[in-house]
Amino acid sequence: MSYSTEELHQLDKEYYLPTFKRYPLAFKKGKGARLWDMEGNEYIDALAGIAVNNVGHSHPKVVKAIQDQAENLIHISNFYLSEPQMVLAKKLAELSGLKRVFFGNSGAEAAEGAIKIARKYASKNGRGGTIISMKNAFHGRTMATLAATGKKAMMNGFDPIPEGFCHIPFNDINLVKEKVNQDVAAIMLEPIQGEGGIIPAEEKFLKELRAFCDREGIVLIFDEVQCGIGRTGKMFAFEHYEIRPDVMTLAKGLGGGVPIGAVLASEKVGGAIDWGDHGTTFGGNPLACAAALATLEAIEEENLMETATENGLWFREKIIKATTEYPEIKGIRGEGLMLGVVLSVESKPIVATMMKHKVLANATAENVVRIVPPLNISRDDLQVVIDVLLQSIKENRK
Numbered sequence: 001m002s003y004s005t006e007e008l009h010q011l012d013k014e015y016y017l018p019t020f021k022r023y024p025l026a027f028k029k030g031k032g033a034r035l036w037d038m039e040g041n042e043y044i045d046a047l048a049g050i051a052v053n054n055v056g057h058s059h060p061k062v063v064k065a066i067q068d069q070a071e072n073l074i075h076i077s078n079f080y081l082s083e084p085q086m087v088l089a090k091k092l093a094e095l096s097g098l099k100r101v102f103f104g105n106s107g108a109e110a111a112e113g114a115i116k117i118a119r120k121y122a123s124k125n126g127r128g129g130t131i132i133s134m135k136n137a138f139h140g141r142t143m144a145t146l147a148a149t150g151k152k153a154m155m156n157g158f159d160p161i162p163e164g165f166c167h168i169p170f171n172d173i174n175l176v177k178e179k180v181n182q183d184v185a186a187i188m189l190e191p192i193q194g195e196g197g198i199i200p201a202e203e204k205f206l207k208e209l210r211a212f213c214d215r216e217g218i219v220l221i222f223d224e225v226q227c228g229i230g231r232t233g234k235m236f237a238f239e240h241y242e243i244r245p246d247v248m249t250l251a252k253g254l255g256g257g258v259p260i261g262a263v264l265a266s267e268k269v270g271g272a273i274d275w276g277d278h279g280t281t282f283g284g285n286p287l288a289c290a291a292a293l294a295t296l297e298a299i300e301e302e303n304l305m306e307t308a309t310e311n312g313l314w315f316r317e318k319i320i321k322a323t324t325e326y327p328e329i330k331g332i333r334g335e336g337l338m339l340g341v342v343l344s345v346e347s348k349p350i351v352a353t354m355m356k357h358k359v360l361a362n363a364t365a366e367n368v369v370r371i372v373p374p375l376n377i378s379r380d381d382l383q384v385v386i387d388v389l390l391q392s393i394k395e396n397r398k
Contacts, residue, residue: 330342347368
């Protein structure tokens with residue numbers, strides 16, 4: 001049975017928890033950087049499932065890995081080992097330099113694991129469990145990650161919110177130093193804030209923060225759920241800063257569209273976890289791990305990090321040149337193909353107009369258009385994204 005877009009939206013209103021403000025679309029098929037809706041209309045996808053489909057939709061290598069794995073083994077529980085899980089753990093450890101890996105199902109679950117690891121390490125070293133995180137951040141929508149995110153609008157109605165979190169302005173090393181005492185276990189941040197408007201950390205801030213955490217014996221956690229897995233032109237965003245966190249969270253782009261999260265830790269910090277301290281039923285299942293391995297291999301074999309760097313620079317230059325004709329554009333931020341076009345006007349109407357012109361993007365932080373397409377999107381398609389963005393700005397002028 002095949003449904004129309006209208007019929008699916010009616011089912012959504014009738015049966016689904018009303019937590020998403022849906023766009024008036026429903027999709028049936030994807031290939032590369034293209035999507036087709038239920039009626040066969042074609043779209044260029046510059047959102048990629050919110051920085052998830054880093055190798056595009058239905059990448060043949062990922063599809064083949066999923067098919068092959070599904071024919072053999074999908075789930076066994078973590079009482080037992082599987083080859084895909086162990087090979088993926090080894091691969092991520094070698095790529096990151098963080099030798100301990102734990103797999104979950106999402107970015108929020110990875111963040112929860114990172115918080116637990118940091119607190120257990122702190123407990124064993126005579127420190128309290130407070131986590132310092134950054135204002136304007138996003139770490140997930142579980143109760144603990146809501147508390148870590150710290151946005152009042154997201155926490156409204158969910159009291160009591162878990163305690164033990166403190167929030168300070170991004171890039172303020174002096175305030176970090178003021179807030180740290182014996183009760184602080186860790187400092188948690190995104191090297192590039194995603195939902196907050198594509199805001200990179202300052203290099204000086206991160207390098208001073210790394211040195212400070214080393215001196216104080218505090219765990220440094222990087223949330224790379226959105227900025228990791230080649231998105232910024234490096235496998236991990238921390239590589240741009242020539243430092244390494246003690247703990248890192250991954251998800252989104254890791255599985256090529258299949259749900260998987262990971263928390264990675266140094267041997268020193270990860271070694272604080274004891275038998276029975278943490279667990280998961282579905283995390284690290286063979287199917288998800290096989291998809292993740294294929295995704296990482298595709299990124300490396302097709303030089304997608306280099307492509308993301310080159311196309312990101314090209315995109316930025318095009319947008320900067322357009323500012324003379326489009327004064328609504330105030331700048332562009334980000335690295336690789338994790339880009340935010342900053343506007344002087346609200347971004348939601350712009351994104352809605354782009355959608356009418358068959359280009360998918362995202363509005364975030366009120367005045368930012370987020371561009372996070374597949375890393376293998378063609379330059380021709382990126383040119384269409386730019387043309388449609390500019391046209392949509394023009395159409396929204398009053």
